Amino acid sequence: MIGERIKQLRLQRGLTMTELAERAGIAKSYISSIERNLQTNPSIDCLTKLSGVLRVPVSALVQENAEEEVLLDAAWTELLREAMDSGVSTEEFRQFLEFNKWKKQNVTA
Known part of the structure; x- marks a missing residue:
């Protein structure tokens, strides 16, 4: 159940319910x-x-057999948080990634 997975992840991360x-x-x-x-x-x-704080994909909270240990290092977590706080949308970030992939393919080709 979702609640049990959230509690387990919270405890694994050493967070109190108040901190979470x-x-x-x-x-x-x-x-x-x-x-x-x-x-x-x-x-x-x-x-x-919750998934952002617990550093897992939402699927790890809702799917019973989802991989739960997808962790981001602190630098990536901070960078993503800064991007979100500055107003970068998911779509804008996705467009950046697509451009970066295109750029790599065309520069190395």
């Missing part, structure tokens, strides 16, 4: 209700915030 709540910007009581399986259908926005 503060970092994700979600009420501690809401996280508690998820972890205790009282709330079994959290929003995608909530899951996205």
